[in-house]
Amino acid sequence: MNYVALFYFFKKYKSLTFLVLHFCCGFFCNFSFAQIETQDHSKENNEQLHNNFSRPDSVLLVLKEQYNKAVKIDDQVKAAQYLHQIGKLLFSSGHYPQSLDYLLQADNIFRKQKQMILLAENLGTLGELYYRTTQTSLARKQFDEALSHYQNLKDEAGKANIYGHIGHLYEKRQLYDSSFFFQRKALQAYEQINQKDGAAKIYENIGSIYEDQEKYDSAYWYFNKAYVLNKQQKNDRAQIEVLNNLGDVLRKTGRYREGLNFSMQALAMAEKTGEYYQLSGAYNDIGKGYNFLNKNDSAFYYLSLSRKFLNDIYSEESNKQLALLQTLYEIEKKDKEIEGLTLARKTDLLISIATGVVIVLVILIAGLIISRQRLKIKNEQKLHEQNKQVYLTQNQLMEVELENKKLQEENLRQELEIKTKELSSYTLHVIRKNQQLEDLQAQLEGLVKDDKRDQKKQIKQLSDQISAGLSDDQHWEEFRGIFEQVHQSFFDRLQQQSGPLTSNDLRLIALMKMNHTSSDISTLLAVSQDSLRVMRHRLRKKLNLPQGENLSNFIQSI
Incomplete structure (x- = not known):
């Protein structure tokens, strides 16, 4: 391969290469176990995490195990912390x-547990994730909410961290003024709490902005400020990247030898810390430096080393990715199995509960029916007893009433006997009186026939008075009153069966009703037997009695 072509390959794809490497191994370079070690972790768990630092699949298993323990003891906050760390590992x-x-x-x-500091940290991680997936608006929303919580908590370190993220968002959109504004606010917050590691990172970020704007002097100044602070803090990991940035700025300004010197320092520091990623970057920068110095053999050598380490990193990271994916798959599979078992248990529990509820309801309904039947029987028995008592009471009342009627009848009978006796006595009295009067009248009539003319007039008057006494109706009214008491409504029934009757007719009928003899009746009525027969004959006609029917029997039947 031509050295120049190789150089331009790394130059052209430097940002892409570094971005991919940052995604693949940034966790192993920057992940701090202080974040996942809560205060109650045992020493054995901490050692296990540190021993498995280079194995993300092992770290994932440890975090998942700790999460399950937290869930088992129902410590929701701790469980959420492990969820956060698992999310960061996967991110x-x-x-x-x-x-x-x-x-x-x-x-x-x-949010539910109102853990604002932990929520703000989690929101910051969510913002980074949305930024990596090019969802800038969502990323800014998470950062803004996190910043609000940090401001309420007066957490300057948290505020500074979020300011840095927001500034980075603006930098990638080439909105450099806004990016400078938030990076300087982050720097101010870090300096306020004298956190030099954070301040060094912000100086590096500001230097990168100036480098993007090709303001290399300003970029160099800020990179150098980060270099000084990292050196004071002995932060070798962060220093390697700063040294690489200083070498880049010097190369871009044509100071190749000085730039190569910084790249050599970065290489030495990377070899010391065993950072393969930084080693690859340092070899690449040294190769570019030698290329600019026209030492192509050296450039090729170092670029080859960079490519070798880069391939080794990719190979190792691929294996780690596969192991992590396999572990993640197994965890998800196990979680689904657990979820299925849990759901099955819940279903069984619900069925058991439903069955129990149905049984209880059946028992309650049966008990209610039995209770109602018992109550019904009891009410019926009570009603029967009440009816029986009413029946007995009614019987007693009827007996009492019957007894009263008997007493009344007895009283009436006695009273009737008394009245009858009174009537008979009265009748006998009248008969005796009339007989006496008749005797007196006969004697007086004898005196009248006597020749003693001087007494004749007086005796005649006396006889007339006696006759008047015999025919007086006053005694009849008294007799009739007593008779009607003994024979109630007799005369009314008689009037319904006959035409108009005279008082003499009524007297005759009353005496016949009392079973008096004809001689007694003639005496009581002061008439002769012949006159009595005539009266009886007339009465038969008035009563419309047929021929042959006995008058006395008819009167007794009324």
Whole structure:
């Protein structure tokens, strides 16, 4: 291969080569295990992480194991920290989709747990990922939110880091004024807290901006400031890149010997630290320097060494990538199996719970039905008892009522007997009175027939008074009142079966109802037997009795 062609190949594809190498091995050059070693890590775990530093697949396994332990003890914050570190590992290894998944999981937990400092750091990593995938607007959104959290927390180091990222965004878009603004704000924040490593990195970033603008004097000045600070801090890793940048600026300004000197220093430092990536870069820069000095043999030698180390890096990184991919695949496969088992257990648990709920519901429903039946039976028994009690009470009431009726009937019977006796006594009294009156009347009539004319008038008057007494209705009304008490509504029923009746008719009927003899009736009515027969005959006509029907029987039937 022509030396000049080889030189221009590296010159043309320098940025692309360095970008790919940065994606593939940046994690192994810059990943700090202090970030993944939480305070409660055991010494054995820390040693395991350091021993597996050159094996990203082993680191991934360790982080995944620690994450599972955190999940098992339900330490969500620690679990989210491991998710964040897994996301950073996958991001540095170029596995952006997987990295995004882990970082978003961590973001969700940090927000829920209100871990603002950890959330801001995770947002910064998300911003870098979006930037690498050319999603500039999303990257700026993450950086802005992270910056807001750092400002609230008054975290100057966090602010400076984000300012640097934002400045880098503007640099790639060739908006150099905005890039300078944010890089200088980052530098101010680092100087405020006297963090020289961070300040050195910002000086290097500013130098790169000036280099892009071909302002090599300013670029050299800022690269030199970074060089001084790294030397003070004895930061050899960062110093190698600064030395390479100083050599580039000197070569671009035609100071090839001075530039070659810086590249040689970078080579020595890279050999000392064992940084293959930096070794390849240093060999490349030395080859370019010798090419500019027209020492093509040396240029070819160093460019060949650069290509050899570059191939070795690619070969090693390819193996690491394959191992990491295999590990990631196995982890995802295992996670899916665990998720399937968990889902199956949850399904079984849900089925068991559902079965238990159904059984409990059946038992409850059966118990409710039995309880309702028992309650129904109990209510029916209670109702039966109540009905029985009501029936007994009604029977008692009926018995009491019957007893009362019997008592009433007995009282009425006794009262009727008393009235009957009174009526009979009254009748006998009237009969005796009338008989006495008749005797007196007969005696008086005898006196009247006597010849003693001087007494005749007085005796006649006395006889007339006795006759008037015999025919007086006053006693009849008293008799009728007592009779109606004994024979209730008798006269009303009689009037319904006959035409109009006189008071003499009613007296005759009443006496016949009382079963008095004809002689007693004639005496009571003060009439003769013949007159009584006439009265009976007339009464039959008024009562419309047919021929042959007994008058006394008819009256008794009413």
